[in-house]
Amino acid sequence: MTATTGAGRPSTGTDAPVLSMTGINKRFGAVQALTDVSFSVQAGEVVALVGDNGAGKSTLVKVMSGAGPADSGEILFEGRPVSIPSPSASQNLGIATVFQDLALCDNLDVVGNLFLGNEVTIGGVALDEAEMEKRSWELLRTLAAKIPSVRIPVASLSGGQRQTVAISRSLLGNPKVVILDEPTAALGVAQTAQVLNLVERLRDRGLAVVLISHNMADVQAVADRVLVLRLGRNAGEFDARAVSSTELVAAITGASDNVVAERAAREHRGPAGRHEGTNA
Amino acid sequence: MTDRSATGTEPPPAVESAAPPPRRRSVTWLREEAGVLVVLVALVVVVGAFQPDFWLADNLTEIARQSSYIGILAIGMVFALAMREVDLSVGGTYALTIVVGALLIRDGLSPWIAAVVAIAIGGFLGFLNGLFTTYVQVPSFIATLGTLSLYKGLALALSNGQQVGGLDQDHPFFQVIGGTILGLPGAVWALVLSAALMTVVFTRTRFGAQIRAVGSNPDAAAFTGIPVNRVRIKALTVTGLFAGVSGVLALSFFVAGDPTVGTGYELMAIAAAIIGGTPLRGGTGSVPGAVLGSLILSVVAASLVFFSVPINWTTFATGAVILLAVALDSLLRRARAARRRSTSS
Numbered sequence: 001m002t003a004t005t006g007a008g009r010p011s012t013g014t015d016a017p018v019l020s021m022t023g024i025n026k027r028f029g030a031v032q033a034l035t036d037v038s039f040s041v042q043a044g045e046v047v048a049l050v051g052d053n054g055a056g057k058s059t060l061v062k063v064m065s066g067a068g069p070a071d072s073g074e075i076l077f078e079g080r081p082v083s084i085p086s087p088s089a090s091q092n093l094g095i096a097t098v099f100q101d102l103a104l105c106d107n108l109d110v111v112g113n114l115f116l117g118n119e120v121t122i123g124g125v126a127l128d129e130a131e132m133e134k135r136s137w138e139l140l141r142t143l144a145a146k147i148p149s150v151r152i153p154v155a156s157l158s159g160g161q162r163q164t165v166a167i168s169r170s171l172l173g174n175p176k177v178v179i180l181d182e183p184t185a186a187l188g189v190a191q192t193a194q195v196l197n198l199v200e201r202l203r204d205r206g207l208a209v210v211l212i213s214h215n216m217a218d219v220q221a222v223a224d225r226v227l228v229l230r231l232g233r234n235a236g237e238f239d240a241r242a243v244s245s246t247e248l249v250a251a252i253t254g255a256s257d258n259v260v261a262e263r264a265a266r267e268h269r270g271p272a273g274r275h276e277g278t279n280a
Numbered sequence: 281m282t283d284r285s286a287t288g289t290e291p292p293p294a295v296e297s298a299a300p301p302p303r304r305r306s307v308t309w310l311r312e313e314a315g316v317l318v319v320l321v322a323l324v325v326v327v328g329a330f331q332p333d334f335w336l337a338d339n340l341t342e343i344a345r346q347s348s349y350i351g352i353l354a355i356g357m358v359f360a361l362a363m364r365e366v367d368l369s370v371g372g373t374y375a376l377t378i379v380v381g382a383l384l385i386r387d388g389l390s391p392w393i394a395a396v397v398a399i400a401i402g403g404f405l406g407f408l409n410g411l412f413t414t415y416v417q418v419p420s421f422i423a424t425l426g427t428l429s430l431y432k433g434l435a436l437a438l439s440n441g442q443q444v445g446g447l448d449q450d451h452p453f454f455q456v457i458g459g460t461i462l463g464l465p466g467a468v469w470a471l472v473l474s475a476a477l478m479t480v481v482f483t484r485t486r487f488g489a490q491i492r493a494v495g496s497n498p499d500a501a502a503f504t505g506i507p508v509n510r511v512r513i514k515a516l517t518v519t520g521l522f523a524g525v526s527g528v529l530a531l532s533f534f535v536a537g538d539p540t541v542g543t544g545y546e547l548m549a550i551a552a553a554i555i556g557g558t559p560l561r562g563g564t565g566s567v568p569g570a571v572l573g574s575l576i577l578s579v580v581a582a583s584l585v586f587f588s589v590p591i592n593w594t595t596f597a598t599g600a601v602i603l604l605a606v607a608l609d610s611l612l613r614r615a616r617a618a619r620r621r622s623t624s625s
Contacts, residue, residue, distance in 0.1 A: 091505075099503075103499060103500035103503045105496035105497040105563065106496060106497065107496050108493065112489065116493055116500065116501065117493070117501065117506045118505075119489050121485075125485055126480075127488075127489060
């Protein structure tokens with residue numbers, strides 16, 4: 001299948017991936033979590049990483065984010081071989097990760113959370129509140145984020161708004177790759193749409209986006225390519241626009257003769273030609 | 281082809297509200313402390329209405345002086361509580377700095393230098409608490425409960441359980457710091473200056489922001505690169521430092537080092553901070569609130585004397601006031617949070 005870039009055009013193959021990984025292995029004691037996994041993402045592209053529980057998605061994210069370095073394998077960033085031994089090394093390279101638990105400080109306001117650990121100061125000591133507030137508004141406006149005020153505690157924001165703050169914060173360091181771990185988990189329909197809108201904004205800005213999700217509808221809505229992991233190995237790579245839910249479920253589960261795949265196939269053949277995403 | 285209309289090929293929605301001009305956050309902070317200030321003023325007015333002598337300048341000045349020692353301890357305590365830590369050793373640090381300061385002065389060291397050394401010792405004791413809490417990984421509640429006995433015991437041992445006297449009360453140190461400056465006790469000026477300085481540190485500096493972040497979500501703070509352990513140690517050092525300042529101020533007024541002082545001061549300091557709006561859950565705090573909290577405790581103690589309440593009931597009354605203040609504060613905060621939720625949704 002032909003990989004496509006963010007603009008929806010077929011990749012010529014000359015675009016070097018921003019981040020590429022080959023032969024990645026990771027072991028936890030007796031458990032081989034990742035075996036010879038390969039992965040790449042280009043600028044202005046959304047790559048969805050899908051797989052069942054225990055497939056190795058979280059482990060691969062930890063390798064990319066520096067939270068759990070690989071035992072072996074090659075990582076190239078903008079064509080250069082790199083190692084990612086720690087989260088700070090990952091951030092310094094230009095890889096920003098938004099984890100599922102958001103890592104927000106509930107009682108701090110939006111500004112405080114956006115600049116957490118990276119406060120703008122006057123003379124290295126005093127906080128430049130006005131500058132941070134101005135930059136917060138600018139960032140949120142460019143992302144078309146719906147935040148009522150940057151001076152309210154994030155505890156009083158909705159799930160979608162909190163996710164927006166977490167994603168926005170990751171952009172302050174001007175990263176080249178943004179990894180989103182289950183960004184729409186536990187969100188309602190409207191909030192999910194808000195977050196998916198944000199993912200599209202990231203792609204429009206030319207960022208390479210890695211989206212980890214269980215929701216096939218979300219994946220097919222925003223992804224350009226879908227990479228399937230199964231039992232810690234590559235189990236397929238698909239063009240998100242051309243692949244069906246049935247094919248994805250089959251790749252995720254390793255078989256097509258299961259109830260979920262059958263139901264997806266039936267719905268695909270349905271009278272209205274309806275094609276619904278399946279939660280895997 | 282997947283339908284993408286729901287995900288942003290249409291024009292991006294506008295931000296819900298246009299960026300307002302940046303506003304000073306001090307307005308918010310003042311609003312947070314307004315409730316405590318109202319309680320303090322109400323107490324003074326009500327007690328004075330029944331006991332007019334309560335309003336005499338000398339009495340109010342004395343109340344302010346008495347509250348200064350707890351107030352300065354409470355300022356330091358805000359930094360610990362805001363980080364979900366607690367320092368139960370401040371009473372011991374307070375006693376030890378008084379004794380060490382008195383011993384140094386008695387042995388011929390300049391009181392000014394002795395004061396600096398005593399404050400530095402307070403900071404060092406706080407630093408030790410920080411090391412125990414972070415690297416030995418003993419909860420601060422347990423660690424400082426142990427160091428409370430340690431520091432108290434050391435104060436008693438160094439002074440042989442007796443008051444360290446024989447200090448030159450005519451020395452400018454005792455006359456100025458222990459006396460009055462522009463009609464107010466030196467301790468009150470120290471409280472005002474400490475409160476002003478530490479309010480700025482807590483609300484307007486990177487260190488203050490880091491403390492609030494660690495107290496709110498240590499994992500998030502660590503993930504963004506904040507050195508959590510270092511911040512914890514620094515904050516507990518600040519708490520110890522202010523216990524030292526409080527001890528030195530007490531020494532300058534009493535012109536003697538009593539190793540038995542400071543008993544129960546740690547709980548009073550915690551109470552003052554909590555009354556002033558620093559919650560035990562961490563992540564936020566109020567230095568001006570802690571000062572107001574200490575004033576409330578002093579006003580209550582003084583009013584009990586005016587109403588001839590038996591001495592044995594004063595502790596009971598203080599406890600009742602603390603419970604009332606904390607309950608009222610909790611109710612007000614819940615109401616404010618509910619109002620905020622209804623306006624943002």
